[in-house]
Every structure is written in C-alpha cells, then in structure tokens.
Amino acid sequence: MGKRRSIVRQVLDRFDSLMATGESRHAAKLAARAAGDRTWSVSDGRIHAFRTRKGYQAIVLRLVNWCATMQGLRFRSLDELDARAEEIVARYLTDGLAAGKSAWTLKTERSAFRLFFGRRDLAAGVPLPPRRRTDITRSRGPVARYGAFYPAHWRTLLTFLDATGLRRSEVARVHVRDVYEDADGCLHVAVKGKGGKWRTVPVLSDHADAVRALVAGRPRDERLFSRIPSHLDIHAARRGFAQATYREASHGRPLPPARGRLARESIDPAAARQVSQALGHNRMDVTTTHYLR
Numbered sequence: 001m002g003k004r005r006s007i008v009r010q011v012l013d014r015f016d017s018l019m020a021t022g023e024s025r026h027a028a029k030l031a032a033r034a035a036g037d038r039t040w041s042v043s044d045g046r047i048h049a050f051r052t053r054k055g056y057q058a059i060v061l062r063l064v065n066w067c068a069t070m071q072g073l074r075f076r077s078l079d080e081l082d083a084r085a086e087e088i089v090a091r092y093l094t095d096g097l098a099a100g101k102s103a104w105t106l107k108t109e110r111s112a113f114r115l116f117f118g119r120r121d122l123a124a125g126v127p128l129p130p131r132r133r134t135d136i137t138r139s140r141g142p143v144a145r146y147g148a149f150y151p152a153h154w155r156t157l158l159t160f161l162d163a164t165g166l167r168r169s170e171v172a173r174v175h176v177r178d179v180y181e182d183a184d185g186c187l188h189v190a191v192k193g194k195g196g197k198w199r200t201v202p203v204l205s206d207h208a209d210a211v212r213a214l215v216a217g218r219p220r221d222e223r224l225f226s227r228i229p230s231h232l233d234i235h236a237a238r239r240g241f242a243q244a245t246y247r248e249a250s251h252g253r254p255l256p257p258a259r260g261r262l263a264r265e266s267i268d269p270a271a272a273r274q275v276s277q278a279l280g281h282n283r284m285d286v287t288t289t290h291y292l293r
Contacts, residue, residue, distance in 0.1 A: 089110075093126045103129040155291065171228060202278060242287065246275050
C-alpha cells in the first residue's frame with residue numbers, strides 16, 4: 001500500500017493539473033467569449049503564467065495552514081476540503097476583512113480560491129469592498145525603506161528607467177542589442193515582458209541622447225545593467241514615464257483629473273492606448289487608474 005500524500009502535496013498536484021504552459025491565454029479568452037461568456041473578467045479555468053501560479057499557490061497553502069492552526073481543521077485530502085470550500089473560504093475572507101486587508105488583496109485571494117476549487121461563484125455571499133483609486137498608496141509618497149537609497153550612485157539607471165518605464169525584471173534582462181533606432185531615427189527598446197511576450201517601448205525623446213550614450217561602444221551581448229538595487233522604487237519611475245509619454249503622445253494635453261469620474265472628453269484615448277502598450281498592460285483601466293491619475 002502506497003504512502004498517503006500530504007494535503008500540501010495534493011494542493012501542488014492540483015496546481016500542476018491547472019497549468020496551461022505554452023498555451024495562449026488571449027486565445028483562450030477569445031474562445032470563451034465566442035462560446036457565450038460575456039462576463040467582464042474572462043477565465044478559462046487554467047493558469048498560463050508561472051508567476052500567477054506562484055501567487056495563487058501561496059494563497060491556497062496559506063488557507064490550508066489557516067485551517068489547521070486557526071480553525072483546528074486538519075484536512076487529510078482535497079475531497080474533504082472541496083466539500084467544505086464554500087464555508088471555509090467565506091470564513092477566511094471574512095477574517096481578512098476584519099483584519100483590514102486591502103480590497104486588492106481580498107479580491108486576488110478570492111480569484112485564487114475560485115480557480116483552485118473550480119467554482120466561479122465561490123464565496124459570492126461575502127461582500128468585498130470596492131477597489132477605489134483614492135486608496136492607492138503605492139509610489140504616492142515617501143517610503144521608509146527607500147531612505148537609504150542614494151540616487152547619485154544610480155543616475156544612469158534612473159535615467160534609463162525614466163526614459164522607458166520598464167519593470168524590474170524587464171530592465172534586468174535588457175542587453176545593448178535591444179536598444180535600436182527605427183527608420184525615422186526614433187529610439188526604441190525591445191523588451192521581453194510578462195508571459196514571455198516581447199514588446200517595443202519608445203524611448204522618451206527628452207532622454208534619447210542619454211540612452212544613446214549609455215549603449216555607445218559597448219558589446220551587443222552585454223547586459224545594460226549588471227545590478228538593480230532592491231530598494232529602488234521602480235513603480236514610481238513607471239508612473240512618471242507613463243505620464244510623460246501621455247503628454248508627448250497627446251502633444252501636450254494635460255493629464256486626466258485626479259479626482260471624480262473620468263469623463264470621455266478629459267482623456268486622449270489614442271495617447272492612453274500608446275501608454276498602455278508601452279507599459280505592457282494593454283488595459284486602459286489600469287493605465288488611467290494607476291498611472292495617469
């Protein structure tokens with residue numbers, strides 16, 4: 001008789017079965033919509049990115065640990081956990097609400113549970129707070145851990161981030177060969193972003209000469225930066241790049257108002273779409289809510 005698998009091992013095995021590595025999430029969403037799925041957030045019930053799996057897996061394992069340590073529920077099999085998923089998840093999210101977890105954290109946790117248990121309506125009876133733009137605090141003010149950061153030591157890196165708005169993982173992978181000029185002499189950076197997708201990022205014209213000087217005379221296969229400091233607020237640079245790109249693409253049009261509902265006439269949709277593509281989001285709501293306002 002074989003050894004019984006632990007509940008943790010069973011959770012990992014289920015995540016293995018949910019992986020759709022190498023399959024296009026975009027194609028899966030189009031197929032779901034063609035089949036009649038008209039919900040705003042479309043999911044095919046699979047995981048297409050390792051980073052998503054890592055985050056969702058950590059959430060489910062925290063749930064299992066919470067059941068054992070806080071609720072005295074030591075499940076031996078996923079069948080037992082599945083049978084009580086509605087009750088357990090609702091209780092877990094309610095505890096999170098009481099503990100003051102953010103709306104973004106709670107909704108991410110609920111998404112992870114719904115995918116893992118294969119139930120799109122799981123814990124629908126637990127009202128989660130709305131995600132409000134005014135509650136966003138990231139890169140909106142000074143952060144204690146950035147106090148020991150000395151910008152003068154990283155001026156070249158900071159200039160490149162201001163010019164391109166890349167994510168930390170993206171800028172760490174950029175090589176000299178990835179910086180190039182198009183037929184019109186405009187500077188671009190070829191970037192491998194989330195999900196292994198490549199995109200072209202236009203370099204802001206104000207920083208183009210500095211970026212040209214950064215790559216001049218260097219071997220094509222050399223990484224642009226050998227080290228990225230962990231205490232650097234890269235998201236603030238992305239936000240600054242987004243706003244500067246919007247102004248440049250809209251020929252100096254002011255940013256959308258920081259407060260109130262966003263009226264159609266208060267934003268240049270073509271410029272906002274260009275910003276979204278440069279950031280690697282391709283989602284107008286994220287661009288306008290988190291970056292331009």
